[in-house]
Amino acid sequence: MLRATPRATARPALRRLLVAAAASVAVAGSLASVSPTPAYARADAPGPLSPPRLGAGPDRDHLTVTVRNAGGGVDGTFELYCAPEGGSHPDPRGACAALERDTRWGQDVFAPAPEGGFCTMQYGGPATAHVTGTWAGRRVDATYDRRDGCQIARWDRLVPLLPDMGGDAGA
Numbered sequence: 001m002l003r004a005t006p007r008a009t010a011r012p013a014l015r016r017l018l019v020a021a022a023a024s025v026a027v028a029g030s031l032a033s034v035s036p037t038p039a040y041a042r043a044d045a046p047g048p049l050s051p052p053r054l055g056a057g058p059d060r061d062h063l064t065v066t067v068r069n070a071g072g073g074v075d076g077t078f079e080l081y082c083a084p085e086g087g088s089h090p091d092p093r094g095a096c097a098a099l100e101r102d103t104r105w106g107q108d109v110f111a112p113a114p115e116g117g118f119c120t121m122q123y124g125g126p127a128t129a130h131v132t133g134t135w136a137g138r139r140v141d142a143t144y145d146r147r148d149g150c151q152i153a154r155w156d157r158l159v160p161l162l163p164d165m166g167g168d169a170g171a
Contacts, residue, residue: 063133063140065089067163070127074163094160102157103136110142113150120149129162
């Protein structure tokens with residue numbers, strides 16, 4: 001009868017251990033070439049956990065804002081460019097800052113108010129706005145109004161991109 005020696009039984013276990021160690025070294029080596037800091041958390045990114053900005057090239061952030069029934073001479077269609085700020089918008093620096101303030105990775109700054117939410121039954125006036133273009137590398141096509149408390153809050157969050165309606169409710 002043949003008996004397995006401790007040395008013979010140790011070889012397969014040793015081989016598995018060496019293969020596992022080699023695989024670990026290979027994985028660690030490939031990870032070393034990847035930056036540990038994601039692009040949206042770099043110091044040159046515009047805000048905390050913000051997606052990377054596109055810069056000043058032809059693909060930079062560009063929005064067209066159309067405001068209707070707001071009164072007070074703020075109705076019209078305005079172009080807005082960010083990074084650097086410019087366009088025909090009355091306050092490009094403030095509008096870009098408002099957008100940057102609410103831009104977070106994985107969230108849509110232009111998202112509609114959640115369905116089924118509890119909104120105050122107040123009327124903020126007949127003002128409407130339509131925003132189209134590109135922001136943070138994403139296409140934008142959003143509409144705004146002031147028909148209830150949720151819509152008013154959504155509008156007010158983007159002032160001065162959208163005009164400040166104040167307490168006059170569009171009158």
